[in-house]
Amino acid sequence: MKALVSVKRVVDYNVRVQVKSDGSGVVTDGVKHSMNPFDEIAMEEAVRLREKGKITEIVAVTIGGAKNEETLRSALAFGADRAIHIKEEGEVQPLSAARAFAAVLKKEGADVFLAGKQAIDDDANQTGQMVAALLDIAQATFASKVELEAGKAVVTREVDAGLETLEVDLPAVITTDLRLNEPRYLKLPDIMKAKKKPIETVSFADLGVEKAAALKATKTAAPPKRSKGIVVKSVDELVSALKGKGLL
Amino acid sequence: MSKILVIGEIADGKLNSGVAKVVAAAKQIGGEVVVALFGADVAGPADEAAKLDGVSKVLKVERAENKDILAATYAPQIVELAAGYSHVLFPGTAFGKDTAPRVSAKLGVQQISDVMVAHSATSFDRPTYAGNAIVTVEAPAAPAIVATVRLASFTAVAATGSAAVEAASTSAALPTHTRFVKLEAQKSERPDLQAANKVVSGGRALGSSDNFKVIYDFADKIGAAVGASRAAVDSGYVPNDLQVGQTGKIIAPELYFAIGISGAIQHLAGIKDARTIVAINKDAEAPIFEVADFGLVGDLFQVVPELQSKV
Numbered sequence: 001m002k003a004l005v006s007v008k009r010v011v012d013y014n015v016r017v018q019v020k021s022d023g024s025g026v027v028t029d030g031v032k033h034s035m036n037p038f039d040e041i042a043m044e045e046a047v048r049l050r051e052k053g054k055i056t057e058i059v060a061v062t063i064g065g066a067k068n069e070e071t072l073r074s075a076l077a078f079g080a081d082r083a084i085h086i087k088e089e090g091e092v093q094p095l096s097a098a099r100a101f102a103a104v105l106k107k108e109g110a111d112v113f114l115a116g117k118q119a120i121d122d123d124a125n126q127t128g129q130m131v132a133a134l135l136d137i138a139q140a141t142f143a144s145k146v147e148l149e150a151g152k153a154v155v156t157r158e159v160d161a162g163l164e165t166l167e168v169d170l171p172a173v174i175t176t177d178l179r180l181n182e183p184r185y186l187k188l189p190d191i192m193k194a195k196k197k198p199i200e201t202v203s204f205a206d207l208g209v210e211k212a213a214a215l216k217a218t219k220t221a222a223p224p225k226r227s228k229g230i231v232v233k234s235v236d237e238l239v240s241a242l243k244g245k246g247l248l
Numbered sequence: 249m250s251k252i253l254v255i256g257e258i259a260d261g262k263l264n265s266g267v268a269k270v271v272a273a274a275k276q277i278g279g280e281v282v283v284a285l286f287g288a289d290v291a292g293p294a295d296e297a298a299k300l301d302g303v304s305k306v307l308k309v310e311r312a313e314n315k316d317i318l319a320a321t322y323a324p325q326i327v328e329l330a331a332g333y334s335h336v337l338f339p340g341t342a343f344g345k346d347t348a349p350r351v352s353a354k355l356g357v358q359q360i361s362d363v364m365v366a367h368s369a370t371s372f373d374r375p376t377y378a379g380n381a382i383v384t385v386e387a388p389a390a391p392a393i394v395a396t397v398r399l400a401s402f403t404a405v406a407a408t409g410s411a412a413v414e415a416a417s418t419s420a421a422l423p424t425h426t427r428f429v430k431l432e433a434q435k436s437e438r439p440d441l442q443a444a445n446k447v448v449s450g451g452r453a454l455g456s457s458d459n460f461k462v463i464y465d466f467a468d469k470i471g472a473a474v475g476a477s478r479a480a481v482d483s484g485y486v487p488n489d490l491q492v493g494q495t496g497k498i499i500a501p502e503l504y505f506a507i508g509i510s511g512a513i514q515h516l517a518g519i520k521d522a523r524t525i526v527a528i529n530k531d532a533e534a535p536i537f538e539v540a541d542f543g544l545v546g547d548l549f550q551v552v553p554e555l556q557s558k559v
Contacts, residue, residue, distance in 0.1 A: 017377045026381050095358045123376050124361045129349035138425040141346045159342040165429040178495055215358050219384040229541040235554045238544050247503045248559050
């Protein structure tokens with residue numbers, strides 16, 4: 001079985017992002033970037049499924065400018081066999097990304113498309129579902145457990161009411177939730193080995209894909225600041241303050 | 249004029265309370281509001297939806313295949329139903345997030361996630377970077393605008409209306425590649441986390457699943473829902489459907505207690521809209537105190553029982 005895993009380069013999750021004063025976006029120059037945490041979980045799951053003998057080949061794919069090569073190298077260090085870089089400078093919104101991923105999935109004939117449930121920059125939570133829709137294949141989103149069998153996958157999903165289990169025919173899209181696994185730390189020998197693994201570069205045009213009309217960002221603002229609170233000295237003071245506001 | 253299709257959600261045979269908030273978002277856009285409900289038998293929830301203020305019509309889409317809530321089977325029917333509508337709105341729940349992009353991709357439009365404000369029929373605010381940047385987007389009006397609504401940003405409309413309920417049929421071919429197996433629901437007598445006026449959340453400092461009793465007892469005393477930080481969920485103290493944050497539930501209660509929670513960016517993204525935040529933590533430097541309206545520095549195992557005895 002072949003797995004295609006999408007990875008995205010995002011501002012590192014520990015960075016406190018700053019909104020630009022002219023409202024044109026957030027400051028990303030000179031800010032630490034890394035692989036989207038949910039994508040690390042997708043990579044880890046692909047590698048574990050290979051360790052279990054379920055998957056035989058892992059192909060990592062990303063969309064973006066030249067700097068995204070770093071992210072692909074991380075995916076290769078995780079254990080991807082090879083990588084595909086869909087080169088595109090500037091923002092690519094989910095439907096356009098999904099069209100490109102769907103084209104690659106079809107071309108590669110992969111059995112499973114693994115993706116993070118959302119990227120922590122745009123917080124969209126759309127791309128995986130869109131890939132499945134475009135190819136009319138099954139989707140199992142927010143996965144916390146994945147079992148691959150011949151021709152199908154049994155996936156436990158995190159839904160609002162608890163845990164739901166679905167059985168889906170392959171090929172299918174699976175998006176990862178936080179509790180699916182704990183991604184491994186990359187070891188130096190693996191990072192060195194990753195440098196020799198092949199990365200193929202393609203464009204939207206090569207894939208025969210047209211970008212969809214984009215949502216236009218007209219303004220980016222910082223969220224309203226909460227007014228500074230007070231530190232109370234005792235439980236009594238807290239109780240009377242809350243009672244005073246009619247909250248208790 | 250806008251014609252807005254709100255995709256209803258049913259949980260446990262009842263209309264999800266979030267639907268009344270999606271209707272509020274639809275009213276902010278302005279125009280005719282129609283609610284569609286899917287299932288094998290949706291008579292009860294349809295009557296509930298018909299009462300929501302501002303709804304002009306409720307469509308019941310009853311098919312045996314709709315018994316299980318599956319994005320793959322609902323999406324083609326929603327796409328068919330969407331013809332003639334300017335907007336298709338979903339609640340920003342696990343169901344909405346699963347289904348809306350599938351509809352959006354079929355309609356060939358980018359989807360807007362987590363609408364916080366509708367400035368007009370085509371201009372919306374949405375959060376990015378864990379709520380640390382609010383982006384105003386302008387969406388192309390045609391062929392339709394597909395969006396999920398951030399429930400914490402809207403107040404439910406009143407149940408004072410009386411819309412007509414109509415049966416609607418769809419002819420869309422439904423896929424068989426996705427099959428429901430089971431749902432392991434977390435049964436709780438406590439208020440629903442996303443709808444509760446008061447929420448008491450515990451974090452890593454609780455130290456164990458047994459110690460979480462302190463949180464449950466206090467929550468029960470004041471009639472609050474129980475939440476948790478990602479650290480508490482990852483440590484196995486509580487099930488994951490209690491997680492509050494960027495990757496869990498986004499809530500906006502009147503009163504929020506963060507107990508033994510440091511206040512990581514990821515957690516704050518889930519509680520920024522709480523009216524009043526109370527933090528109890530023994531670390532006076534914890535970031536949670538930067539957003540708390542009332543902070544108390546102390547050992548939660550002493551403070552919380554004392555608090556419980558005095559309310």
